[in-house]
Amino acid sequence: MKNFFEKTNLYSLILVAVVLLSASIATYFLLQSNDKEHLQANLNLPETLDCFPITVPNMKYGFVLDTFHVTEGTIKSGTFFGDILNEHRLDYTTIDQIVQNTKDVFDVGKLRVDRKFMVLASDTTQAADYLIYEPSVYEYIVFDLKNKDARVEERPITTEERVSAGQIESSLWNAMIDNGMSFDLAARMEDALQWSLDFHHVQKGDQFKLVYDENYIEGESVGIGDLYAAYYKTGDDEYYAIYFESEQEDQKGFYDLKGQPMKKGFLRSPVKYARISSKYNLRRFHPILKRTRPHYGTDYAAPYGTPIYAVGDGVVSRSGYTKGNGNFVKIKHDDTYQTQYLHMQKFAKGMKVGKHVRQGEVIGYVGSTGLATGPHVCFRFWMNGKQVNHLALKFPPAKPLAEEYMPEFEKIRDRYLADLAKVDFPKIDVEEESKEDLALLGNP
16 A cells, blocks of 8 residues: 555656646747737736846946945045045055055045045955045046055046037127037137137127037046137138148148138237236336336236246247346247247246247246236237237238148038038027116116
8 A cells, every 4th residue: 555655646746747847848839939918918927028127236436336335525625645544444554555556656645625536345344445536537546455556547538529609798708608618618719710819809799610529428528629610700700710630740730711821920819818908008107107108018917827828939038037027038939020928927947048939838927026016918029129019910821731732621621611500600689688788778
């Protein structure tokens, strides 16, 4: 009888196994069939895999943050590298070793206020494992605290070509901001058109269009890249600047529509974003001496420390201090032209007599030394040994593009002109403008 029951149990187990195997085979073939509705009805399967929860790891700086205890912060005034690490169980002997080992990668004495950092610790009862510091949006430094070393990681930058337009209602700054552009783009536009336009005197109603690159990191805009084309209209005058670079790179820069270089012999101004506070005037009343005295220069008012640029290539002929001029630099450009820059706060490094300077090179910084009532640079211009009003001069154009490059230039020019035509100038709210005009007139 015992053998009978043992055999019966064995047969039962075999039968169950056969049934399960059959069910598995049937399920497999059902899964391979196209009758999904029948399959779902009989087996109660979910319609898609979306029904199953998927846990996405929290990644940053190349680390899975879920596996660490994370401390985030920003550098405060008076914060030191060693203080941060000491708070995370690193002794000062170890900290000093890390500082010495990593000084060629990053000088920890140059931590900047308001920059972000993060500390990662796998065990909060032990010393932290990593410290990550962001000196800029473009890169971050990973300090490996266990191995006492560091590395620089550059964030990948994606670039998108954009076309934007604006119209000046009050200032160039407002026109940029109101139309979603950064003021850095205004500087690029000024660089392209500065030999043709005086950006210290923009007018209401001036219009501009730009083709440029905008840089992105992780989908966030981080700044402006290259400027390719600029258009500016003031009154009845229109100006175009198209960037062109030959394959041999022997000719590159901004050119007008006919291939003439935008770059003339001299920059229009030695200071960016400044305003003219006093023009060339042979009968100006001197604010300090309190008497009429010729003013042979043009004063550009700007904050202390604003960079002053050489308006053209040349050699420093004088550099020093006088009671009237304060700190000043004089540059000889050729046998015809010389320029002088007065009232500097300080000189740029190496600005000695005999030094060769390039157009756009920083030669000093705005101050109020000498006979000056406030921070500005008095810019003086000599032609054939006589001081003249540089704003009234028209300089001959530079050498145009070589004929062999014109077909290539025209192809690039036409492409950017088509891009510029794609964008319209922003519409002006006529009703709002009328209200502003009435307010200015004093009407209710």
